[in-house]
Amino acid sequence: MASPLKGVAAIADVDWPVNSNQEMCIRASHVVDHDNLVTIQTAVDECRIGIMSTDKKPLGFIFAKITLLLSETRREINQQLKGAKLAAFTFLDHNCWPVFTFQEERLTIADIITQQIIYIQFQAPDNSSVAVAIPHSNDTPIKNKDFNALTSAADSIRSHRLFHPAVANLQNRSKAIAVKDNSEKEILISYVRAEAALHALSLKEEFEKLGFSVYLDVHEIKCGVDWQDSLNDAVSSCEVFVPLVTPRYGKTQWTNREIKLADVLGKYVVPVNFLSDWPPACLAIQFATTQFVPWKTTENILKDGNKDDISYWDKVYVVGVAQQIGELCRRSISLSDSTETFDDESSDTQLQKRISMIRSCPLQLFGNASSPMASQEPRDGKPLIILSCHPTQDNIANEIKNCLEEEGYEIVLTSELMADLYKTVNEPAKKKLRSNKRAKISQKTELTEKATKRMRIEFQRITDEACMVIFLLSQAFATSRLCQQQVYYCEHRKRFIPLKAEEFAMPGWLSMLIGTAPLEDVQRKDYKQTLVARVRQTFNREDNLLNDADISLKSYLLRETLPRSDPCVYISGGTKFYSKNTEAICKSIGACLADFDNLSLITGGFYGVGDVLGRSFYNKRITSKKEPLVYHVLPVRDEQDRSLQARQNSDKTFMDVPFGSTIFAGDNVREREIIVSKAISICILIEGGPGAAHEAEQFCWNDHTVIPIKVTGGAAGGKFNVPQQIFEVINLSL
Numbered sequence: 001m002a003s004p005l006k007g008v009a010a011i012a013d014v015d016w017p018v019n020s021n022q023e024m025c026i027r028a029s030h031v032v033d034h035d036n037l038v039t040i041q042t043a044v045d046e047c048r049i050g051i052m053s054t055d056k057k058p059l060g061f062i063f064a065k066i067t068l069l070l071s072e073t074r075r076e077i078n079q080q081l082k083g084a085k086l087a088a089f090t091f092l093d094h095n096c097w098p099v100f101t102f103q104e105e106r107l108t109i110a111d112i113i114t115q116q117i118i119y120i121q122f123q124a125p126d127n128s129s130v131a132v133a134i135p136h137s138n139d140t141p142i143k144n145k146d147f148n149a150l151t152s153a154a155d156s157i158r159s160h161r162l163f164h165p166a167v168a169n170l171q172n173r174s175k176a177i178a179v180k181d182n183s184e185k186e187i188l189i190s191y192v193r194a195e196a197a198l199h200a201l202s203l204k205e206e207f208e209k210l211g212f213s214v215y216l217d218v219h220e221i222k223c224g225v226d227w228q229d230s231l232n233d234a235v236s237s238c239e240v241f242v243p244l245v246t247p248r249y250g251k252t253q254w255t256n257r258e259i260k261l262a263d264v265l266g267k268y269v270v271p272v273n274f275l276s277d278w279p280p281a282c283l284a285i286q287f288a289t290t291q292f293v294p295w296k297t298t299e300n301i302l303k304d305g306n307k308d309d310i311s312y313w314d315k316v317y318v319v320g321v322a323q324q325i326g327e328l329c330r331r332s333i334s335l336s337d338s339t340e341t342f343d344d345e346s347s348d349t350q351l352q353k354r355i356s357m358i359r360s361c362p363l364q365l366f367g368n369a370s371s372p373m374a375s376q377e378p379r380d381g382k383p384l385i386i387l388s389c390h391p392t393q394d395n396i397a398n399e400i401k402n403c404l405e406e407e408g409y410e411i412v413l414t415s416e417l418m419a420d421l422y423k424t425v426n427e428p429a430k431k432k433l434r435s436n437k438r439a440k441i442s443q444k445t446e447l448t449e450k451a452t453k454r455m456r457i458e459f460q461r462i463t464d465e466a467c468m469v470i471f472l473l474s475q476a477f478a479t480s481r482l483c484q485q486q487v488y489y490c491e492h493r494k495r496f497i498p499l500k501a502e503e504f505a506m507p508g509w510l511s512m513l514i515g516t517a518p519l520e521d522v523q524r525k526d527y528k529q530t531l532v533a534r535v536r537q538t539f540n541r542e543d544n545l546l547n548d549a550d551i552s553l554k555s556y557l558l559r560e561t562l563p564r565s566d567p568c569v570y571i572s573g574g575t576k577f578y579s580k581n582t583e584a585i586c587k588s589i590g591a592c593l594a595d596f597d598n599l600s601l602i603t604g605g606f607y608g609v610g611d612v613l614g615r616s617f618y619n620k621r622i623t624s625k626k627e628p629l630v631y632h633v634l635p636v637r638d639e640q641d642r643s644l645q646a647r648q649n650s651d652k653t654f655m656d657v658p659f660g661s662t663i664f665a666g667d668n669v670r671e672r673e674i675i676v677s678k679a680i681s682i683c684i685l686i687e688g689g690p691g692a693a694h695e696a697e698q699f700c701w702n703d704h705t706v707i708p709i710k711v712t713g714g715a716a717g718g719k720f721n722v723p724q725q726i727f728e729v730i731n732l733s734l
Helices: 070-080 146-152 156-157 194-210 225-235 252-262 298-304 317-334 391-406 415-433 442-465 477-478 481-490 508-514 527-540 544-559 582-593 608-623 669-679 688-703
Strands: 008-011 038-041 047-053 060-065 088-091 117-122 187-190 240-245 384-388 409-411 466-472 496-502 568-573 599-605 632-633 661-664 682-686 705-710
Touching: 038 477, 060 070, 117 682, 156 415, 187 194, 194 317, 225 252, 240 252, 240 317, 240 682, 252 442, 298 442, 298 705, 317 477, 384 415, 384 442, 384 481, 391 409, 391 415, 391 527, 409 415, 409 442, 409 582, 409 669, 442 481, 466 477, 477 481, 481 508, 496 527, 508 568, 508 688, 568 688, 582 608, 582 661, 582 682, 599 608, 608 632, 632 669, 688 705
Parallel strands: 047 117, 187 240, 384 409, 384 466, 466 496, 568 599, 568 682, 599 632, 632 661, 682 705
Antiparallel strands: 008 038, 047 060, 088 117
16 A cells, blocks of 8 residues: 655664665564564654753754755754854764864764754854864865875874874873763673674663663763773773674674773673584684573574574573573672683683783783773783794794793793693593593594683683784684684784794785784894894884774774765775676776765775776766766885886885875775775775785774675685675675
8 A cells, every 4th residue: 555654764673764775685573573563754854953062051952954964054053043142163973073164064964963962062262172173175176195184183183182082092081072971881782783783782671671780882872972982981890791792793893802801801701692603713712711691592593493593583582691691690790809710610600700911011902901800910030922823833933932032031832832732631531532442432522622622721821921922924824723713812902023934825814903013024034133123112112002093093084084975985806807797897887886976986096996997987977067076095105016006106106096086095005905994884896806805804894894796706706715794795796
């Protein structure tokens, strides 16, 4: 039956609107509540929008369209709230960043509204602003050096205390302009939005029915509160940390960091396991001694069928999990003291609390470990360094060990540590098995699992005592599951130095975790002297922290440089065409995307897919007399010869792309890829080699969307260890 309602929108049971573009991806079960009802609302021309000052003073409300430009909104506020006699004011966005006058022509109410409220800040009597304006005009096209100009403004931004996550790592944010909600919550729920957002909301509801206070980011992070600070404070102040361990948990940047911070601060961690195997590969060392609560019992999974489908969590199971965790919380939340334990048999009656010892090394995750639960006792004796390597590289590892021991360091080789542990755990039991002719094969498997668990626990313990980790990278290291777990555990927890033992194709996950840290090549004759110098410097510097803050700041500046259009799409792919159809397909896609009025196209400035698709987009926009909206993000330079891939000068710097606008961001291609993946939320991947696979990995790491388009294969076809979750979102085969 035809509906007389205009602009009908289905609303899920969490009150999230579902627009027409999303309806093809949403099941009926997602919008039906427990009473088998579907809630709809009509789209109205104007909304009632509240106006509130930063001191939480309500000033009234206005009627306006959600798409109204802020410049016009200012006029509506002054006209509809005449009685309030408002002084000069500045709009604030969700992060409490001020919106300057020249930006009001580019932003709408939808860009800054928070829970039907617009927040404004009145100007000081001297008309000074609390933050520095970024020099960019809507009327002037972006020049190729604008990004560097923005970067040079970073010092001014810091001096004005701009409330920004990257700058916050370099200064004390406790005195920033935003007002924080410091209320402590007993339980914090951590989850991957794309997989468990509804599950987190349902679990919170049940926890609150049991009388617990619960922190959930979607409800707690409000205007005036920085999301990174808020999560940091929430993890630090909660009593129980509940991660919803779905397939991607730990494989996105912030879930990975949240669980590490919770562990370092000694929180009670109670995972809800949605996986068929435990522990998850990327958190195997992290969860070596952690008991979990299954999202369903084995009987329930067999009864319901399709054990891999975690999209729907029946209420009866949510209630059961909440009650089980609630009982554990009641028994453990009142405990004030806990001892570190590595026993294989852990108690099932109360939570186990493991306090990580941060010795001789400050916490890298958020700059410090101020919580009293994070012990920072100095380590007795020589500074301890972990040398993580594959057994096939023991010869080189021993050379490095001898070199550093001569400099006064204590070195532990993981290959030797694991071999000794395996022998200690398995040999006595093997003798017993040999004497028992009726022993089953499954018992041997259990012995191996026991040895593996012991290895993880011991690596966890020894790493917590270490001040630094050195990774000796090789092909064998990159393909080793145990080595991968070690890198995941140490990343952002400890300072590290990567060494390259041989030439090999570095997989995306490894490149992603190591980041932009320079690789020392052991094939160089003077590598030992360089390594010793870097080890000494690392003890007294915050390279990892500053580098992470620098990358975040550059990503923020890139977002501010790019137009605020929706959507903003990045094109990734090969620099050469391996199919006669690929070039024609790229041209067709570029022309189709050009039909979207507000879509901005971003490329990496290289030949091949990005160049052809971008030029097709550009030409179609010019022909249609529309603003081109094509931008190319290139690094300032790259030491590698990329003259066959891009327009690179003889001094290794890059030229402007002859069409569209060129922006320079990052000191090399690798850093550029990280910056782009943080700044842009959608990536279209067409074919591509290892470099394109790495870009896709970075987008997934930041919990952003990658749309693969298969042509002849390559990264978009699943090669080069590209993340498989990109095919779970959408897969276009041409």
